[in-house]
Amino acid sequence: MSVSRFFNNRNTLGLMFMVPAGALLLVFLTYPLGLGTWLGFTDAKIGRSGQWVGLENFIFLFGDSVARLSLFNTLFYTLVASVIKFLLGLWLALLLNKHLPFQAFVRAVVLLPFIVPTALSALAFWWLYDAQFSVLSWALIKMGLIDEYVIFLGDPWLARFSTIAANIWRGVPFVAITLLAGLQTISPSLYEAASLDGATEWQRFWHVTLPMLTPIIAVVMTFSVLFTFTDFQLIYVLTRGGPLNATHLMATLSFQRAILGGALGEGAALATSMVPFLLAAIMFSYFGLQRRAWQQGGSDK
Amino acid sequence: MAEVTLKSVFKSFGSTRVVHGVDVSIADGEFCVLVGPSGCGKSTLLRMIAGLEEIGAGEIAIGGRVVNNIAPKERDIAMVFQNYALYPHMTVHDNMAFSLKLAGEPAEAIRKRVEEAAQILGLMEYLQRYPRQLSGGQRQRVAMGRAIVRKPQVFLFDEPLSNLDAKLRVQMRTEIKALHQRLKTTSIYVTHDQIEAMTMADKIVVMNGGNVEQIGGPLALYDNPANLFVAGFIGSPAMNFLPGRVRRADGAHTVTVGPDVEFPAPPGASIDAGREVIVGVRPEHLRVSDDGVPVEVVVVEPTGADTQIFCKLADNDINAVVRERHEFHPGENIRLKPQLTYIFDPASGARLA
Numbered sequence: 001m002s003v004s005r006f007f008n009n010r011n012t013l014g015l016m017f018m019v020p021a022g023a024l025l026l027v028f029l030t031y032p033l034g035l036g037t038w039l040g041f042t043d044a045k046i047g048r049s050g051q052w053v054g055l056e057n058f059i060f061l062f063g064d065s066v067a068r069l070s071l072f073n074t075l076f077y078t079l080v081a082s083v084i085k086f087l088l089g090l091w092l093a094l095l096l097n098k099h100l101p102f103q104a105f106v107r108a109v110v111l112l113p114f115i116v117p118t119a120l121s122a123l124a125f126w127w128l129y130d131a132q133f134s135v136l137s138w139a140l141i142k143m144g145l146i147d148e149y150v151i152f153l154g155d156p157w158l159a160r161f162s163t164i165a166a167n168i169w170r171g172v173p174f175v176a177i178t179l180l181a182g183l184q185t186i187s188p189s190l191y192e193a194a195s196l197d198g199a200t201e202w203q204r205f206w207h208v209t210l211p212m213l214t215p216i217i218a219v220v221m222t223f224s225v226l227f228t229f230t231d232f233q234l235i236y237v238l239t240r241g242g243p244l245n246a247t248h249l250m251a252t253l254s255f256q257r258a259i260l261g262g263a264l265g266e267g268a269a270l271a272t273s274m275v276p277f278l279l280a281a282i283m284f285s286y287f288g289l290q291r292r293a294w295q296q297g298g299s300d301k
Numbered sequence: 302m303a304e305v306t307l308k309s310v311f312k313s314f315g316s317t318r319v320v321h322g323v324d325v326s327i328a329d330g331e332f333c334v335l336v337g338p339s340g341c342g343k344s345t346l347l348r349m350i351a352g353l354e355e356i357g358a359g360e361i362a363i364g365g366r367v368v369n370n371i372a373p374k375e376r377d378i379a380m381v382f383q384n385y386a387l388y389p390h391m392t393v394h395d396n397m398a399f400s401l402k403l404a405g406e407p408a409e410a411i412r413k414r415v416e417e418a419a420q421i422l423g424l425m426e427y428l429q430r431y432p433r434q435l436s437g438g439q440r441q442r443v444a445m446g447r448a449i450v451r452k453p454q455v456f457l458f459d460e461p462l463s464n465l466d467a468k469l470r471v472q473m474r475t476e477i478k479a480l481h482q483r484l485k486t487t488s489i490y491v492t493h494d495q496i497e498a499m500t501m502a503d504k505i506v507v508m509n510g511g512n513v514e515q516i517g518g519p520l521a522l523y524d525n526p527a528n529l530f531v532a533g534f535i536g537s538p539a540m541n542f543l544p545g546r547v548r549r550a551d552g553a554h555t556v557t558v559g560p561d562v563e564f565p566a567p568p569g570a571s572i573d574a575g576r577e578v579i580v581g582v583r584p585e586h587l588r589v590s591d592d593g594v595p596v597e598v599v600v601v602e603p604t605g606a607d608t609q610i611f612c613k614l615a616d617n618d619i620n621a622v623v624r625e626r627h628e629f630h631p632g633e634n635i636r637l638k639p640q641l642t643y644i645f646d647p648a649s650g651a652r653l654a
Contacts, residue, residue, distance in 0.1 A: 193386040296433075
């Protein structure tokens with residue numbers, strides 16, 4: 001009797017329904033994150049459980065030129081790729097929002113780079129950037145623009161831009177399709193009202209489209225920045241961080257130090273150092289764009 | 302201020318023709334209402350005047366200037382949209398000031414004109430609010446404010462009251478009319494509601510299926526409908542229509558509607574005896590009287606001021622509105638006497654008398 005009462009209690013039932021989701025989050029999210037953070041404060045190596053060493057790993061990394069370079073690379077990679085992804089994505093979304101022939105087909109095709117597994121598209125780019133077989137170099141030579149094959153992944157700055165280009169190619173569809181969804185929620189009568197108010201096409205974009213799109217831009221760009229900042233696969237397949245660590249991102253360097261180098265504590269500390277940057281990106285979009293969302297009918301906070 | 306003239310204006314979307322040659326001329330300062338059932342082409346016509354739809358064929362002139370190839374913003378018109386189309390990210394002030402800002406007016410002049418419009422519309426205390434903080438009626442006023450700050454030559458209204466509740470609709474109707482009387486700007490107003498058309502218009506254009514059925518003042522349309530459509534559309538409750546046959550007796554025409562049921566034809570009518578016609582009589586032109594036609598009461602609906610009586614006359618429904626109070630019960634037989642009738646041709650719908 002009391003058992004069935006217990007199970008019929010609303011609060012008990014509610015808690016029980018939450019258990020599966022809660023357990024999944026705990027096992028696959030909280031535990032790894034907690035363990036990773038804890039490892040960052042120890043001197044654990046592969047095969048040896050670590051001792052608590054406080055901030056020693058972080059202090060060491062701060063003085064390590066490769067770690068500092070990876071921070072610079074990550075910020076540069078994220079900034080350049082995100083800005084270009086945003087601009088290209090917005091442009092593509094505006095194009096796709098116009099009436100095109102074969103509209104549904106074109107929209108589906110745009111999503112392709114996003115659907116292909118990263119490792120696979122990274123391999124394709126690896127081939128494109130190959131020092132001997134690059135089709136890009138071949139085409140440029142045939143067009144008479146250059147005389148010898150470009151070593152895309154051999155020069156530090158060229159490698160940085162090459163990896164950024166691959167990341168952009170992969171990330172643009174996500175931005176474009178999401179912004180397109182946002183564009184389609186804007187009432188056409190707003191544009192009609194604006195054109196009667198005397199707005200040129202550019203003014204309509206600036207005074208209607210952009211402000212109306214801001215909430216969705218915030219969400220999309222937050223995700224885009226998070227994905228780019230934590231990118232691993234693309235770099236790992238294309239360059240493994242080379243040449244001269246020029247393309248090492250924090251994620252790839254952390255993997256190299258922790259798993260390949262065996263310095264679990266140090267790698268974990270490097271990975272943990274990414275968290276404040278990611279939190280900052282989330283906070284920026286969360287607080288910076290609240291008001292815009294509110295104006296457009298979001299819930300009162 | 303300007304007159305607006307439409308000369309044989311056509312429009313089709315793909316193979317669907319939506320406006321079949323409309324000729325209307327609207328005088329300077331006139332309040333013209335385009336009215337008709339949904340899909341009659343009235344909104345399309347308005348959007349062509351605004352420049353939001355291309356003109357298929359024909360000519361539209363505003364203030365004597367043909368505007369077929371002139372961009373919307375150059376036409377010197379302002380439009381109030383059905384869904385208001387307020388910019389949600391701008392305050393009431395900025396919504397109204399937007400067009401003036403784009404036109405590069407000095408800030409002081411903008412402030413003055415926005416405040417002037419806000420004063421007229423009672424929006425002074427809402428200037429710093431966002432549209433989402435306003436009620437439906439207030440949003441409607443902001444939409445009108447946005448139109449009047451520009452002092453355009455023509456106001457266009459696209460069913461501006463249909464998103465409001467019934468009470469507010471009546472109130473805003475009066476406000477729009479008062480505003481027009483004050484500003485005297487040529488206005489073109491689209492609605493599907495014939496009461497709105499009757500109460501607001503100087504001139505009504507009744508449209509149906511892309512054609513203009515009749516143009517005229519509210520009372521002229523009510524008193525002299527040109528055809529069955531206008532007769533049935535204008536007036537509420539709608540006119541009763543009964544099929545019958547013309548008979549000539551004692552020098553006057555009557556219409557036989559059923560066995561021993563005769564409606565008098567309008568005086569002076571001359572129609573061939575024996576012709577099949579439709580006789581129309583407005584509910585308010587039927588009076589309870591012992592020398593009327595016999596009908597059977599079906600439903601009685603008192604509204605206080607008057608009473609609507611739904612009756613059966615042979616196989617036809619007939620509907621009367623009477624001012625005096627009667628204690629009628631369903632099934633009761635009463636007599637109704639028509640005071641005024643109209644006669645229409647059943648095939649073409651044209652009015653014969």
